[in-house]
Amino acid sequence: xxxxxxxxxxxxxxxxxxxxxxxxxxxxxxxxxxxxxxxxxxxxxxxxxxxxxxxxxxxxxxxxxxxxxxxxxxxxxxxxxxxxxxxxxxxxxxxxxxxxxxxxxxxxxxxxx
Amino acid sequence: xxxxxxxxxxxxxxxxxxxxxxxxxxxxxxxxxxxxxxxxxxxxxxxxxxxxxxxxxxxxxxxxxxxxxxxxxxxxxxxxxxxxxxxxxxxxxxxxxxxxxxxxxxxxxxxx
Numbered sequence: 155x156x157x158x159x160x161x162x163x164x165x166x167x168x169x170x171x172x173x174x175x176x177x178x179x180x181x182x183x184x185x186x187x188x189x190x191x192x193x194x195x196x197x198x199x200x201x202x203x204x205x206x207x208x209x210x211x212x213x214x215x216x217x218x219x220x221x222x223x224x225x226x227x228x229x230x231x232x233x234x235x236x237x238x239x240x241x242x243x244x245x246x247x248x249x250x251x252x253x254x255x256x257x258x259x260x261x262x263x264x265x266x267x
Numbered sequence: 268x269x270x271x272x273x274x275x276x277x278x279x280x281x282x283x284x285x286x287x288x289x290x291x292x293x294x295x296x297x298x299x300x301x302x303x304x305x306x307x308x309x310x311x312x313x314x315x316x317x318x319x320x321x322x323x324x325x326x327x328x329x330x331x332x333x334x335x336x337x338x339x340x341x342x343x344x345x346x347x348x349x350x351x352x353x354x355x356x357x358x359x360x361x362x363x364x365x366x367x368x369x370x371x372x373x374x375x376x377x378x379x
Contacts, residue, residue: 156310187367196273197311197356197369210365244310252365253299253318258310 157181158259160245166265172233175262179226179247185209186228187256188220191242203228204251235266269294271359273370281378286344288373290357293338299360300333300340305372306353314355315342347377 157180167173179186188200199212203222214220217235222228232239242263246256270293280286292300298319303311317324317331317340324331330343344351357370 156312158310189369196371199367199369202365202367212366246310252360252367255301255313255316256367258303258312260310 156257156259158245158247158257160243160259160262162262163260164263164265166267167235168267169235169237171235171266172231173235173264175230175232175243175245175264177228177230177245177247177259179228179245180257183247183249183257184226185248185251185256186222186226187246187248188214188228188230189244189246191244191261193241197244200230202252209251232264237266240264240266269297269359269361269366269368271357271368271370273357273373275373276371277374277376279376279378280347282347282349284347286342286347286351286375286377288342288355288357288375289339290341290359290370291337291339292359292368294359294361295335295338297359297361300331301358301360301367302331302342303356303358303369304353305356311356344375347375349377349379351375352377 159178184205187202189197200214202210220230242261244261246258272291301316305311333340354372
């Protein structure tokens with residue numbers, strides 16, 4: 155158990171809908187990262203927050219947005235969903251801005267039908 | 268843009284043999300290189316990492332080497348065991364924006 159929690163574990167929704175994925179980092183970690191892992195593909199970095207502020211952005215679509223709240227939990231919002239958005243979404247946390255180990259949660263499997 | 272290439276995509280070895288996975292990164296400004304292992308149905312987990320001021324690091328059966336000039340780093344697993352079977356990802360952290368760029372992954376099969 156990494157100490158990072160993600161909810162929900164599974165999510166099935168229809169095209170055009172909007173969903174919110176939630177992540178609680180390890181106690182004491184200030185950085186939260188979001189990644190997308192499509193079938194048989196690697197981890198695509200989406201976005202990073204550090205202590206409530208956005209610090210790095212990857213290839214995140216404009217339909218996707220995220221935020222980190224004062225209690226350090228984070229939410230990833232995916233809107234106008236398309237079939238191609240079906241993937242595993244991982245949240246990870248670390249103590250620093252990126253120079254140390256990232257602890258990954260169990261992931262949320264999103265299926266868009 | 269930043270890119271990390273990882274080879275091979277699949278690797279099959281006999282138990283007890285060594286396995287080597289290689290990665291090449293594009294941004295010379297990156298200076299932190301972690302390796303993650305992902306087992307089926309789980310999130311990735313760090314197995315070893317190396318920073319740019321170090322050329323080699325070893326932890327029991329696992330070692331990582333870094334060649335900054337060639338922008339190349341490798342993972343070496345010796346005396347492989349069936350439980351080493353998993354997907355392995357290399358990554359590079361870029362100083363320019365703290366992005367963590369992962370390689371495409373190597374699926375390692377260790378045959379008993």
